[in-house]
Amino acid sequence: MRIWLNKYFGFTKSEFNGLIFLLSILFLLKIIPYLYVYFKPVTQNDPNLLAQIQKIELTDDRNFYPVRDRIEHAGTIKAEKLFNFDPNTLTIEGWQSLGLSPKQAQSIVNYTQKGGKFYKPEDLQKMYTISPERYAKLLPFVQIKTSASSYPQNNLAYDKKPYLKKTLQIVDINTADSAQLDEIKGVGGAFATRILKYRERLGGFHHKEQLMEVYGLDSTKYQEIKDQISMSSVALKVVNVNTAVFDDLKRNPYLSYKQINAIIQYRKQHGNYSGLSDLSKVLILNQGIINKIAPYISF
Structure with a gap:
């Protein structure tokens, strides 16, 4: 390469060596950052790092107030005075005398005015506006009055009527x-x-x-x-088998279409029937069928 540069560009040996040195410097400057990253020693974590992380307080509990506590601390709270009370009838002023804020008192009164009812002292804890601490204080003083029914007790008695057996109809x-x-x-x-x-x-x-x-x-x-x-003895509707056509006999529930055709064809071939004994000559009729149709035919 030196000979080629010398031939075409007139480079001397010393100039060629200087060029090689310069290119080497540029190459090193280019790859040094990559080499540093590759050969950089691994930094060991501080052994106390986990303990330090665990000490971080994600939430300051002392400054956290749920909705209930914000309501309790809002407005002007009167001096607390505990007394026996019925939560179903207590007024806003009465709730405030027990240490509740105006908003708390208004919320409970709204509940009772809309039909809400406390059936036992423990029902007081279902009011989210009352904190557990306040509930513990008020519970011993809750006295719920049971309302007596406005209806006389004797009117509620079941009037039992004697069972009358229905007379069977004949x-x-x-x-x-x-x-x-x-x-x-x-x-x-x-x-x-x-x-x-x-x-x-x-x-x-x-x-x-x-x-x-x-x-x-x-x-x-x-x-x-x-x-x-x-069953009264009424005149049954009978059909004369010696004059009957197919439609006259087909309404009888005991005869099939084949049996009706056989009765008519036998009559055409052998003449009129003289009695039940002649019907027995029709092969397709058995004695059981003849006995069933006997009340409904004539000759």
Whole structure:
């Protein structure tokens, strides 16, 4: 490099050495701060540092006043004079005589005037305007009067009336309307409506037990109401099976559509029925069905 500088710029050896020295100085000045930071020795903490931190007072308790204390110290406080009192009726002046400030006294009176009530002496501590120290002083002097009821005691006695057992109504299920059926104990409006609809579909009840065929009226319910019902001998609506068409027979709850068709087709093929014995020839009918429909058909 020296030869190159000498060739092109005419640098002598001494001038070249001076240049190198100058560049070295500049380089050192540049990196010394970084070297200092890197090689700086670690400073040891003062062993008493933690204790010093713990001594720092974050809050000066002696100068800290919550809202209650600021109210208590505000305004002019009269000389304290303790006496027996009822906090429900004590006036502002009375509270001030007990050592409370005007604002404190006004706050408590506002509470009672708006419906607030002290039921026992300890309720006084729920007033945030009264400090615990003041509460401790006032507690022995609290005397709450219990107000007597304005109503005579004998008027509050329960007038027990003798239980009158409702007389059971006997209702004719073949002639009763909805209101009369509703009088049966255990039969409400819903059951009354169902009974009427089923009676219409049947053409009248032939025996009491048919009530158990009403939707929802099981054997248990029947046992409950059976002594309250009667059944008059009314003329049942009957259908002549020798002239009946499909629509005449379909309202009978005991016959299915297939059984109705079988009755009509057998009649077309073999002629009119002469009696119940002829119905037994229709294969799809069993004796139980024939017995059920017998009161409602004619020949």
